[in-house]
Amino acid sequence: MEKDKIIGQQLKKIRKQLGLTQEEMIGGVIHKSHYSKIERGLEGISADSLFRILFIHNVDVDQFFEKVRKNYRSSEDVNVEELENSMRQAFNNSDTEKAKECLAQILKLDGHTILKYRSIISVAMFENKLDELTIEFKEKVLAEFTDHSNWVENVDSLKLFANCLQVFTTEQLDVFMRQLLKHYSKSKIESEKMVERVGIICNNYLYYCYFFHVAGNNINSALEYLNKLDNRNHFLMYKICYKFYDALFKGRKEQAKEIKNFLVFCGFKDRVAGWKI
Structure with a gap:
């Protein structure tokens, strides 16, 4: 009943924001007496009824569930997600010390092997210590x-591939990137999140190839993937990354600098700190 109460509270909050009565909120989907008990956490609501009510009022479903999702997860899962987000933020901001702090906490977790591998490699890259990663460790990553x-x-x-490009040999990286881009050039990706995951891999691959002088065979294909992303705001940074890396790989460093300087001007200084031209 506690979780029913949380959903009811969120529905009530949305209803108040929309300035609706309970009867206006339900739009004939369920009985008013039942809905009243839902808001008070005395009764639950079916998924079908919940979606219908949310859709009637054009409520952002993703945002709704983001508000209640923590209450349906264990405290450990919430802690792991927060650590993962902190590590991602440290990576984006090129904040080595913050990344090391996150790594220390992540290594204390029970399980979560993939997150540990990703974090170890990220910190090694920050500290220019990739060559200190043992063959045994690299074999474990590859096996996973x-x-x-x-x-x-x-x-x-x-997720593992996106953060662990550096542990693969050039030959392995060529094979895996070719498999990935071939698959998603033939398959229509329904999920926006999955589109972004592949975009992140392409971005990280281009970064790795250029700044670590890796002669990858899939550079043009990775650029093409980013270039073909649609113009949703969510993909804006990836489209900019395409322009940036396209300029670099074509030897137009001044153009790349202009793109970086523009992002700095727009307030993304930390985000592009690692873009050393």
Whole structure:
């Protein structure tokens, strides 16, 4: 009943924001007496009724569930997600000390092997210590990565690949990137989140190839993937990254500098700190 109460409270909050009565809120989907008990957490609501009520009022479903999702997860899962987000932010801001702090906490977790591998490699890259990663460690990462037969559609494998490009040999990287881009050039990606995951991998791959002088065979394909992303605001940074790396790989450093300087001007100084031209 506690979770029913949380959903009811969120529905009530939305109803108040919209300035609706309970009867206007339900729009004939369910009985008013039932809805009144839902708001008070005395009764639950079916998924069908919940979606219908939210859709009637054009409520952002993703935002609604983001508000209640923490209450349906264990405290450990919430802590892991917060650590992962902190590590991502440290990576985006090139904040080495923050990344090391996150790594220390992540290594204390029970399980979560993939997150640990991703974090270890990220910090090693920050500190220019990639060459200190042992062969044994790299073999473990590769084994974890290839453990899934259909890795190109497995979320954990894609997350691992995005952060662990540096541990693969050039030959392995060429094979895996070719598999990934070939798969998603033929398959229509329904999920915006999955589109972004592949975009992140392409962005990280281009960064790695250029700044670490890796002669990857999939640079043009990665650029093409970013360039073909649609013009939703959500993909804006990836479209800019395409312009930036396209300029770099074509030797137009001044154009790349202009793009970076513009992002700095727009307030993204920390985000592009690692873009050393």
